[in-house]
Amino acid sequence: MERLLELLKENARLSAGDIATRLGITEAEVAARIAALEKEGVILGYHAVVDREKTDHSGVTAFIEVRITPESGGGFDRFARRVSQYEQVRGCYLMSGAYDLAVVVEGKDLYDVARFVAEKLSTLDVVLSTATHFQLRTYKHDGFMLNTPPTDGPLLVSP
Amino acid sequence: MSHPRKLDLESKLSTQLSGIPRSGIRDFFELVIGRSDVISLGVGEPDKPTPWPIREAAIRSLEKGQTSYTSNLGLESLRIGISKYVEEHFRVSYDPKTEILVTVGVSEALDLAFRAVLNPGDEVIFHQPCYVSYGPSITMAYGVPVPVNTRLEDNFALKASDVEKAITSRTKVIALNFPTNPTGAVEPPEELEKIAALCVKHDLLCFTDEIYSELLYDGAKHKSIVEYPGMRERTVLLHGFSKAFAMTGWRLGYACAPAPLREAMMKIHQYCMLCAPIMSQMAGVEALRLGAEAYEGMRQSYEERRNFVVKRLNEMGLHCFNPGGAFYVFPDVSSTGLTGREFALKLLEEQSVAVVPGDAFGPSGELCVRCCYATAPDLLEKAMDGMAAFVAKYRKAGA
Ligand SMILES: Cc1ncc(COP(=O)(O)O)c(C=O)c1O
16 A cells, blocks of 8 residues: 555544655645545545544444345345445445355444344345344454553653 | 771772763653653654564463573574574674574673673774763773764764774774664765775774664665675674564574674673573564564654654754664754753753753764654654744744
8 A cells, every 4th residue: 555545544634744744755746646545536534533432422333244145237236335325334345254244333222233133134135144243342443452451651761 | 896887888899880970861861750741752762562473472482381591592593583684684694503692682792792802901993972882881891992973964974084093003893883873874885895994904893783774764775894895704793673673672682793703702691691581582583584574664654753853853943964774863952052961951841852962872962962753653743843842942042
């Protein structure tokens, strides 16, 4: 991946000027490249990485394994796009292995997710089966370690 | 009953020690200790912990119960790894059996090398500003430290002509460290070649501390003095894991040298250290197996931080050359009307930013401070903001 993208993935709040200094190119070049990446849809958006356990958010997240019958012509695409339309669905991935799609769903509570599965997913006639796994605790999210026990900091001055 | 005489411990100490001043870093360290509000650019180590696969290798070896002594020389698998790595990086080959010694950091390797060759009164030439332990290690080995100053106008590179002036009939060793702590200087090949020629001409030994040799920027390739004609046979190459692999706390390094030199160092090492810790050695095997894969990401990130820091320092009016390696910048702070030590003390007091006074690395660093940029980018930015405000205030006061 190009270095500019890696830098933005680490910290999307870096200014074009900061990136320019770090990479030894001009600010205008950085701005133009970012604009192009956005236009090409390489950069889809920017968001904050939040430790939800530290907020008052009381919702739940589930990973749902879905097995489906591929549709003639569309394969898995049509179904996957359709499921992805739901606002509750945060992610949707075609998988190799024992099931076909992994669907990440956020809901207010267990029942909320259960209702989504029962009413929205299972009722679609291409769905053969679903298995719902609730996320209990987050250890790492989007590359960030969470809930790491504190350690003694490093020295402030050393040779 | 006789009067109990007060025990005077000072008078019992080795007189050799009294010639060694207190470390200028230690002084400063005591000022910041226990303060949690300080942004520190005062360290000589990476901000990130050791890469996980290396840590895991040590954990696995502990789980297997590998907790014993190793050969005095170090694990054979590690010496073979070192031999391969050194050959790849320095284009010089060493026999793992007779020419490599695993040590407790480059620190121990340096000490062994000096003790192995110096007789009382033998002189060692080294460039200053330099890593704090060179002078004292030479003195403790009963040698005579002969510092040669490098200058800001030469980007702290060492001039062969200055070396030549310092050579006497008692000179035994020239000690080099490029890229340099604390300046980040890289030695131009033309000068290195001339220094190599001086070593050969005057039949001198050369100790080359390569601890920052992986951390080079702007696409530069490292060239060590050991590669020049006539040098391998008279050089002790000192290297370790602390900097590139972010392994300062593991205390692991090594020396590569022709067999008679390696044997002499080994003689001291076997009695004073026995061997380096086995868990560190196991981690070292994995570090060398990974090689650049383990450190390239960190190196690239240091380069970007260097670009940022050098630009900010020059913008705020502190003259700072663009150092080609290591992870330090060594700006001249004299435009504030302060010495490096005054600057560091007041900056700590007023902005809670810690940098190290340049004089800790030798008197020729008096007008400079050392800033380590292997610091998280957001902290680095805050530190630069604090320094900019500080410099603006003192420059105005002086104008
Ligand atoms: C130039 C130089 N040599 C040697 C050392 C010590 O290295 P080690 O951790 O391998 O003992 C350092 C550490 O700061 C250094 O900067």
